[in-house]
Each structure stands twice: as C-alpha cells, then as structure tokens.
Amino acid sequence: MKYTLEGSNARVIAKAVQSLSKVGKEMFIEIDQQSLQMRAINATQSAVGSISFKRSMFEVYDMPPHSDFYCKISMKGCLAVFRNMNEVEYCELNLLDNQTNLQVNLRCKLETTKEATISIIDDQNINTNINTDQMPNIIRGDHKLLTDISNNFNSSEEELTLEANLGSVVAKNYIEGARVNDKFMRTQLKLKPSEFEQYQVTKETVITFCIKEFRAFLLFAECLNASLILEFDEAGMPFLLKIKKHGEIECLLIMSTLSPDDISFSEEYCQKDLTVQDEDVRAAASKRKSSAPGPNVTNKRKGSSSEPSAVQPKRRVEETQLESSLDNPLFLFRDSEAPSVQQPRILAEVDTVVLIEDEAEQEALMLAAADAALEASIAHSSGPPNSTEVCFINTDDSQQPKPPESSSDEDETIPQSPERPNKVRTIFSRCFQSTYVPREPSPNTQCYAPNSDTED
Amino acid sequence: MADVEPSPYGDCKFVARVEHIKTLTQAIKSICFNDYGMLQVSEDGLRITVEQGKSIQATLFMPPGAFMEFSVQDFQCFGLKMNVLSECLQLFGSADCSMRMMYRDKGDPLRIILYPHDDDDVSTECAIKTMDCDEPIDYDQNLKDPDLNVIFVRGPNLSKVFHELEKSAEEFEFVTSPNRPHFKITTVGIMQAVFSVEVAKTSPMMMMFNCKQTVVARYKSQQIRITNKAMQSATKVAIKTNSVGLLELHLVLQGDGQDEIFIQFFIIPLLNTD
Amino acid sequence: MSTVCIFLYYFFHRSALINSRKSVFFANKMKFRALMQDPLYMKEFQAIVATLTKLAKDCVMILGSRQMHFIVNEDQSSSASPLVWAGIAAKEYFPEYRMESAHPDQEYIVLDMSSANLGRALSVLRGGGVNSCKLKLQRIQFPCISVIASVLTSSSTEAREVVHDVPVTIIPGSDWSAYVLPSVPNSQLALGLPSLRLLKSLIDKLKNISPSLEFQANLDGELNVIATSEMSTVTSRFQKLLIRTVAGYEREASCSVDSRKASAFFGALQLPHEELTIGIDREHSIHLQIDVRQDVVLHSVLPAVCI
Numbered sequence A: 001m002k003y004t005l006e007g008s009n010a011r012v013i014a015k016a017v018q019s020l021s022k023v024g025k026e027m028f029i030e031i032d033q034q035s036l037q038m039r040a041i042n043a044t045q046s047a048v049g050s051i052s053f054k055r056s057m058f059e060v061y062d063m064p065p066h067s068d069f070y071c072k073i074s075m076k077g078c079l080a081v082f083r084n085m086n087e088v089e090y091c092e093l094n095l096l097d098n099q100t101n102l103q104v105n106l107r108c109k110l111e112t113t114k115e116a117t118i119s120i121i122d123d124q125n126i127n128t129n130i131n132t133d134q135m136p137n138i139i140r141g142d143h144k145l146l147t148d149i150s151n152n153f154n155s156s157e158e159e160l161t162l163e164a165n166l167g168s169v170v171a172k173n174y175i176e177g178a179r180v181n182d183k184f185m186r187t188q189l190k191l192k193p194s195e196f197e198q199y200q201v202t203k204e205t206v207i208t209f210c211i212k213e214f215r216a217f218l219l220f221a222e223c224l225n226a227s228l229i230l231e232f233d234e235a236g237m238p239f240l241l242k243i244k245k246h247g248e249i250e251c252l253l254i255m256s257t258l259s260p261d262d263i264s265f266s267e268e269y270c271q272k273d274l275t276v277q278d279e280d281v282r283a284a285a286s287k288r289k290s291s292a293p294g295p296n297v298t299n300k301r302k303g304s305s306s307e308p309s310a311v312q313p314k315r316r317v318e319e320t321q322l323e324s325s326l327d328n329p330l331f332l333f334r335d336s337e338a339p340s341v342q343q344p345r346i347l348a349e350v351d352t353v354v355l356i357e358d359e360a361e362q363e364a365l366m367l368a369a370a371d372a373a374l375e376a377s378i379a380h381s382s383g384p385p386n387s388t389e390v391c392f393i394n395t396d397d398s399q400q401p402k403p404p405e406s407s408s409d410e411d412e413t414i415p416q417s418p419e420r421p422n423k424v425r426t427i428f429s430r431c432f433q434s435t436y437v438p439r440e441p442s443p444n445t446q447c448y449a450p451n452s453d454t455e456d
Numbered sequence B: 001m002a003d004v005e006p007s008p009y010g011d012c013k014f015v016a017r018v019e020h021i022k023t024l025t026q027a028i029k030s031i032c033f034n035d036y037g038m039l040q041v042s043e044d045g046l047r048i049t050v051e052q053g054k055s056i057q058a059t060l061f062m063p064p065g066a067f068m069e070f071s072v073q074d075f076q077c078f079g080l081k082m083n084v085l086s087e088c089l090q091l092f093g094s095a096d097c098s099m100r101m102m103y104r105d106k107g108d109p110l111r112i113i114l115y116p117h118d119d120d121d122v123s124t125e126c127a128i129k130t131m132d133c134d135e136p137i138d139y140d141q142n143l144k145d146p147d148l149n150v151i152f153v154r155g156p157n158l159s160k161v162f163h164e165l166e167k168s169a170e171e172f173e174f175v176t177s178p179n180r181p182h183f184k185i186t187t188v189g190i191m192q193a194v195f196s197v198e199v200a201k202t203s204p205m206m207m208m209f210n211c212k213q214t215v216v217a218r219y220k221s222q223q224i225r226i227t228n229k230a231m232q233s234a235t236k237v238a239i240k241t242n243s244v245g246l247l248e249l250h251l252v253l254q255g256d257g258q259d260e261i262f263i264q265f266f267i268i269p270l271l272n273t274d
Numbered sequence C: 001m002s003t004v005c006i007f008l009y010y011f012f013h014r015s016a017l018i019n020s021r022k023s024v025f026f027a028n029k030m031k032f033r034a035l036m037q038d039p040l041y042m043k044e045f046q047a048i049v050a051t052l053t054k055l056a057k058d059c060v061m062i063l064g065s066r067q068m069h070f071i072v073n074e075d076q077s078s079s080a081s082p083l084v085w086a087g088i089a090a091k092e093y094f095p096e097y098r099m100e101s102a103h104p105d106q107e108y109i110v111l112d113m114s115s116a117n118l119g120r121a122l123s124v125l126r127g128g129g130v131n132s133c134k135l136k137l138q139r140i141q142f143p144c145i146s147v148i149a150s151v152l153t154s155s156s157t158e159a160r161e162v163v164h165d166v167p168v169t170i171i172p173g174s175d176w177s178a179y180v181l182p183s184v185p186n187s188q189l190a191l192g193l194p195s196l197r198l199l200k201s202l203i204d205k206l207k208n209i210s211p212s213l214e215f216q217a218n219l220d221g222e223l224n225v226i227a228t229s230e231m232s233t234v235t236s237r238f239q240k241l242l243i244r245t246v247a248g249y250e251r252e253a254s255c256s257v258d259s260r261k262a263s264a265f266f267g268a269l270q271l272p273h274e275e276l277t278i279g280i281d282r283e284h285s286i287h288l289q290i291d292v293r294q295d296v297v298l299h300s301v302l303p304a305v306c307i
Helices: A007-021 A075-081 A143-151 A211-224 A269-286 A295-304 A306-321 A337-351 A360-381 A403-408 A419-427 B022-029 B082-089 B155-163 B221-226 B228-232 C002-025 C039-055 C115-125 C173-179 C197-209 C259-268
Strands: A002-006 A026-031 A035-041 A047-054 A060-062 A069-074 A088-096 A101-108 A112-119 A124-128 A137-142 A159-164 A169-172 A186-191 A198-201 A205-210 A227-232 A239-245 A249-255 A329-332 A391-396 B014-018 B036-042 B045-052 B056-062 B069-072 B076-081 B097-103 B110-116 B122-128 B149-154 B171-176 B183-188 B193-199 B206-210 B215-220 B234-241 B247-253 B261-267 C031-036 C058-063 C067-072 C083-089 C096-100 C109-114 C130-140 C142-151 C160-170 C189-193 C212-218 C222-228 C232-238 C242-246 C252-258 C276-281 C285-293 C296-303
Touching: A002 A007, A007 A026, A007 A035, A007 A047, A007 A075, A007 A088, A007 A211, A026 A075, A026 A124, A035 A124, A047 A211, A069 A075, A069 A112, A069 A124, A075 A112, A075 B193, A137 A143, A143 A211, A143 A227, A159 A211, A159 A227, A205 A211, A211 A227, A211 A239, A211 A249, B022 B056, B022 B082, B022 B228, B022 B247, B022 B261, B036 B082, B056 B221, B076 B082, B082 B110, B082 B122, B082 C197, B082 C232, B149 B155, B155 B228, B155 B234, B171 B221, B171 B234, B215 B221, B221 B228, B221 B261, B228 B234, B228 B247, C031 C039, C039 C067, C039 C083, C039 C115, C039 C130, C039 C259, C039 C285, C039 C296, C058 C115, C109 C115, C109 C142, C115 C130, C115 C142, C115 C160, C189 C212, C197 C212, C197 C222, C197 C232, C197 C259, C212 C259, C212 C276, C242 C276, C252 C259, C252 C276, C252 C285, C252 C296, C259 C296
Parallel strands: none
Antiparallel strands: A002 A060, A002 A088, A026 A035, A026 A069, A035 A047, A047 A249, A088 A101, A101 A112, A112 B193, A124 A391, A137 A198, A137 A227, A159 A169, A159 A205, A169 A186, A186 C160, A227 A239, A239 A249, A329 A391, B014 B069, B014 B097, B036 B045, B036 B076, B045 B056, B056 B261, B097 B110, B110 B122, B122 C232, B149 B206, B149 B234, B171 B183, B171 B215, B183 B193, B234 B247, B247 B261, C031 C096, C031 C130, C058 C067, C058 C109, C067 C083, C083 C296, C109 C160, C130 C142, C142 C160, C189 C242, C189 C276, C212 C222, C212 C252, C222 C232, C276 C285, C285 C296
C-alpha cells in the first residue's frame, strides 16, 4: 500500500505530527477508503486528538477496496522523520514487510533523499463513542484570538476554566471560590462575544479542561491559519475542539472536563475538608513534608476499611488491561473515585507525626460519614458506562483471548507501573481535589480585611 | 591601513593582526572539543591542532595571507588551553573587533589585544599562559594514496545534511561509492527506526565526485557532530576516505583577510564488528 | 478510616491557625491603588520589575505616600544574586496613586511577593495596546496585588480586561526593621559610563574566567576591569569616562567584587537605558546606579571580596 503527497501537503502532515506529539507518546494511524487519520491519546487518557486528511490531499492513494488499515507507532520516531521539512518536494508513505514497517521516503531539493523505516508496534486503534454532533454551546474564534488568550496563561498551567455566559466568556486558571495555594497567582481574561466569529451559548456553564492538549491543537490551527470551534455542554461532559480546512483536513480534540460531582457545593463540612485537601496539594507539590513515609499506614488503611481495598485491585486490573481488552472502556472520567484512592497515600506521610486532638473528633466523625457516603456512591456507580461518560474504546485486532492472561498473572499486577497513577495525580491534581469553598468572596468584590495589625 | 613593522612590539618572535575577528573566533570555537590545543607558527602560517583520544583530530590552518599583518621568527610552537583562547576572543560578544596577537618567547604568555570597532575608548588585553608543545599525530600520510574516494561538496548544503542527522543515533554509517547510492549516511542504534539520507552524485551540491571503490564505514555519531559547528561556516568541504574508512573532512572558510582559512578533521572509523 | 480523618482535621486546624494569623496583619484601612496610562511609562515600569524578576525569586514592595520602592535582597542560598533596589517617585508613573497605611503612625505598606508572579502579571504591558493598568491591593482568600490591564486587541473595538492576582504577604510594622531601604555607599570616585553594551557582555564572559573582578577607577576618567585566573589575565580598559563624584584626595580607587554577582546584575538588566554610574568605595563596595528618570533610580551594591 502506497500513499504519496506533494511537498506542501507533506509539511501540513508534519505539523499535524508535531501537534499530536504534544498529546501522546504513541501515534495511531488509521487508513480507510476516504481518509488517513492520525490520533494520539494523552497519558491520563483524558484527551484524545485526531486529525484526518482526505484522500484528495494525496496524489497516489493506493488502498485496496473494501479494506482498512490501522497501526500504532512510536511518536518519537514519527517526529524524527517529519522534523526538517523545508526542503521536501515529494513524500511517499509505504507499508512494507507484511505491514510491519512504515517507510517514509522524502524527496528533497538538490537530489537528496531522506528515508525512514519505522517499525509498527502493534495493529491497534483507538475510537471514541462520543456523540460529536450537537452541543448547546458553540464558540468559534480565530486562532490568533485563542492563541492570545492561551498566552496570557503560564506555560506550566495545567487547566483552563471557561465561564461561558450569554453576554461574556471568562477564561481563568482557577475555579471561582476554590481555595488555592497562597502562592498561586490567579489570572483571568474577560472576553466579549463580539471578539468571536460565532458565539452561541444557550446553556450557561463553567467548564475546566486540560490546557496542554488545547495548546497543541492551537498550534496546528495556526499552521492552517484556520478558526477553532469549541463545542461543549456542561461541566463533566466532553469538551470538543474542531478545526476544519477546505473540507480536506478535519481535526477533533475530545477532552474530558472536570465533573461537577467533584466540586461539592452544599454541605457544611466541605469547607474544612477542602482546606485540608488543599494542604495536601501543597504537600504533594512541594514534597517538603515527605520526611516520614509510613508503610504501616497503608496497611492500616487497608485493614480499617474494606471499601478501598476493593477499589484498588480493581483499578490495577483495569490498568493492566488498558491496552488489550476490547470491551473495557479505556477511560471513564469518573474521578470521584480518585480522591478516595489517592488521598490516603499522601496523608500517610502526616500520619506518624500527628497526634489526635480531642476537639477534632466530632469533626472527624462527620468526615468519616462523608467519606463513607462518597465510597458508597462509588460502589453504586461502578456499573457499565452510561451515555454521559467519556469513553475511549480501544479496538485491538491482534488477539482476543488476552483477559485470562492478565487476570491469572497476579505477579504482574502487584508491581504496578507507577507512571500512570502519578501522572493522574500531577496533571489532574487540582481536578481531583474537591476544593470548592462556597463562602469565599469572589475576586470582584472589593473587600479589605478587618484591621488587626499586631502593633495596634 | 598601512602595514606596521613588528618593531613596536619589541622583541616578539610572533606578531599577527586581524581586522575582523568573527571568522577566526568561529573557527576556534568550532574546534574546542578538547581543552588542550597545540599552536604552531612558521612562515607557512598559523596552525592550531586539537585531538581527542587517538580517534579524532582537528587542525585550523591560517596562511599569512589570512592576516592583515603576520611576522614570525623561526618556527614557534607551544600548547595552550583552547577554551581560554576561545573565551578571550569572545569577550565582547557579538561586537566586531580587531585583534593583535603577540608572542615573545618560550615560557612567555600569548598576548591578545581586542579593539572593538564601534568604541575607540575601550580595549581589552588578555595574557594567556603557554605550555610545552606536543607533536600532533600525522594522519595525512594515510591519505596520500591515489585510490581515495574524494567528494567536494558545497558547505552550507552539506552542513544541513549533517545537521539534520538524527541526534539519538549512536553511530553513523557512511557509504561512498561510484554506483548508487553514491553518498549515503544511515543511522545505527535507534530503537524501532532507521533513518538515512542519500545525495545523488548529480546533485547541484556536488562540486566534484570522484569515487573509485565502494567504501562502507561507521563512525561515532558524537565525533561526526563535532564537525557541525565548523561546517556551518564552511563554504566548501572535501570528503576523503581511504579503503579502510579513515575519513578526512577538509573545510574551507572564507576569512576576513584575502586568503581562506582551512579546518581539517581526521576521524578514525569504528571497527567492523559484524 | 476515622483515624485518618482526625489527622485530616488536625492538619486543617493548624493551617487555619496560620491563616488567621495572616489575616491579623491585614489591616482594615490599609488601602493601595495606583493607575498607569502612558504606554511608555508602563513599559518602563514593566522593565524595572522584569529586571528584579531575573534577579531573585522574591521581592519586597514598599509603598509610601509618594514613593514606591522595590528591594531584591541578596539571596542567601546562592551567592549569585546581588542586592538591588529601585526607587520610583509615584508621580512619575502613576497619575492616580493612593496609599493608606494600616495605622496613621505608619508611613508605609510593606509587602513581600514572588517577583516572578509580579513579572508575569506585568508582562502584558510589554507589548503595546494597553489602555491602562491598575494596581490594587485587595483580599481574595489572601492578600493580593491585583494587576488589572485593559488591553486593546485587533479582534474587537472594545478593550479586553486581563486580571492577575499576585499573592502578597503583608509585613507587619514590627518586622519592618528587616526591610529597611539600603543606603547608598559613600564612593570615593564615581564614573559615568555612556554605554553599557560592551561592559555587559564583557562581565558576562569574565565570570567564566575568574571568581572575582577588580574594578579600578582613576581621575583621568579611566576604568579598568581585571580578571585573573591560573591560565590567563584579562585587563579591560574603558577610557574618557565622565567623572561624577570625587571624595578625598587620592587619584584612584579600586575594589574587588564577586564576578557572579556583578554578572547577575548586568545580565538581569531589562531597561533600554544605556547609562550607568559606577561608584567605588575603596575596599568596601561598588555602587551601580541607573537613572531611568530623574526620580526613578535603580541601584545595586556589590560588596568587596578578599582575593
């Protein structure tokens, strides 16, 4: 199978590779009768980006009828091929050796030929079962405008919050009212609907999503000199970013948004609970308090409550099966589960040092009750995915009978790769903290705190 | 400017002057891959040689015509620290300077005085300690055979080809041959991928192509990359290999004086293990 | 499970105590508000803050009734960062400037903040198209200096509002003794350097040659900077400089300073201003001064080192 492109089209593909490389470490390629699609999924599996190139972009599109092809290759190798594209006049893609190698042949100026052979890791594909058709909120803006917005935020920022209202949209690096680290600088940008090419907000909402992948696609929009279309519903529902160019290139980035379940608004105890968790974020971020790790605490935790121990192994199995199972959803954005699994590990560090105080007990009981309720809700909701959840489904053609392998091999599940949970914690750390403090003043209200200088 | 007699510098055995130091600075910077350098001056010109182990050698050669002023008594030879020399030449950053270089006698420092062109009231004088001189390895003898593969390539084009070689490779395999592929470099030691670049002998970047035999040899990628800096300022490059793969890259740089400046690299191939 | 929760609570309890202590310092009548409108002045103000940002993690902002000061202290952890401070006459930059301290006896509001945050918040002023920029001390969970810029964009006729809330720590009056504005040393000889460009790159390179630099100035308007190492001696000469101050009878003055500190100061400079006054207090310190405007001055003092 052979596909060829003229130089300038090859440069567009190169830019697409560069953008996708900022999303994931693996590149999924799917070729069917109509188009060639490239996809990448991020490490936390909260975002999947796909860019599709119509058949008309290719000069030769040698695809046997009624067939399709998909594969997974390493992003690093792919990036290396498409790095220096200025001199390229003609690009040829070949599938070689019974579809185990992808050969990229770049004919450059001055009778120079560059050739790369990249091994295909797996015949694997990713799909989404998200309905991408109609969303109540659609905002279309020029790439310059959106780049401008994104540039106002620090490159180390993890999430972006959009407050979409009928008359304005506010971009923020924090959630209104949520307690943040006292070294954290808040940034917000107020935009008028008139700045956008299309502004259709029928359902006022506040959504929070990852900014890194958003920026990756912004980069590609800039290269195409195209507008970006943002489509979204309410918090917890997927956020879509679409780019279209001449009907030949279509991009779709699906990102999960912070679910409202994770921001508790109502109960009294919340504020306290949250402050504590906020403290944890700090501890985790600075790692200053990592002096006393206590394995005994982990044991205690497992012993004292039965629920988490039921949750944890389940997660492990899920992790090992991630790449191989057909039916298991790759990613359920059901992170209400996360705090109850993750928190104790961090707290464990404090455990050995801290003494119990009497006055705290009553509060603790309330927290315990709240936690129990939370866990109950997890247990309750761990059924099959319903339509509101984002599911990235992994189709694997290689071999079906893999599940027994992973379930029987207990040894493999115990030294679980620490990578993924860590990433979840860092990238989505703020998402996972239910840090909503309803009684905090909004930044717009100008109130000066009561005067009580020690000197007075 | 009129030529100045060496007398104002007293009893110096070597005096040289350059009106613009840019090319000289670049040339010296590009061979600073090892700290110790050997400086030799004779009536032929100035030669600075740097070696690393016994596998790579670089020599910067400036004929007297590349200087505004050049006078030397006998044959002078001393060692010095390359990074010190390089830093001294770069003291004023990108500001263009003229330079005087003076050396009195064995054991004395090499004096370099820089005068920035855009400020007459500023100058800086560096005294660089000199050391005993070693004898550089003579690779040239091995490349005197008549049956060498010789290719002349335009510098900027070749620089691009070298520069774009995948940096994570451990080794590069060079092929020079009278048949296709005429000139090909392939990466070795990258997981899950192989990259190669091939230049046809009819390519406009080829100024001369004279290969009599097919030579395939591997080199450490790190040593090939050492030549990148020098290659960036080269106008022409001669690639020569003998049958065992000893590689000579002879770079021609346009100096600020009348004459050209040359940088010559010798790189020893890796043993063929397969 | 319940034990864990108790620890949780305890932790909260402690942090709440800290928080309440902080709010104790936050004064009722403490108010600060300033407005900039001239793009040139906004850029200059941004450049001064950007210079401080490059020097150290934290900076101190001292707000007086007519003066604003920034201080970047010598970083104790790394010897590279020198003592730098800037004095800004409020009327130069701010057509509107209002400061009310916590107590009528107190002349200042003293704030400690991350210089990187302040630098980032003001970076919007670097490009053109900013209508106005307000600085405002307010409390949002914790005290902040809010930087509110009104930015004109190509995509709309209306200005866009960009807000950054820079968290600050309010320094109570009892601790002010640690935040006193440094005094300018008595230089025996001070020379005016018309152009910084060559000196800047020279110092940057000399720090690789020697850990200390000797500055020699004489009454002929000549400044020599000498770096000595085992392998080389580099002497740089700047001639025909303006003589700004002469105190005492001797014809020359010299002082050796840490080359990394000197390089950090010159490397951090973001101001387009080229002129520098270099004063030498023999065997004590070198004083570097840049007059941005008549009443806007950036200072640094490099202490002498033993060779």
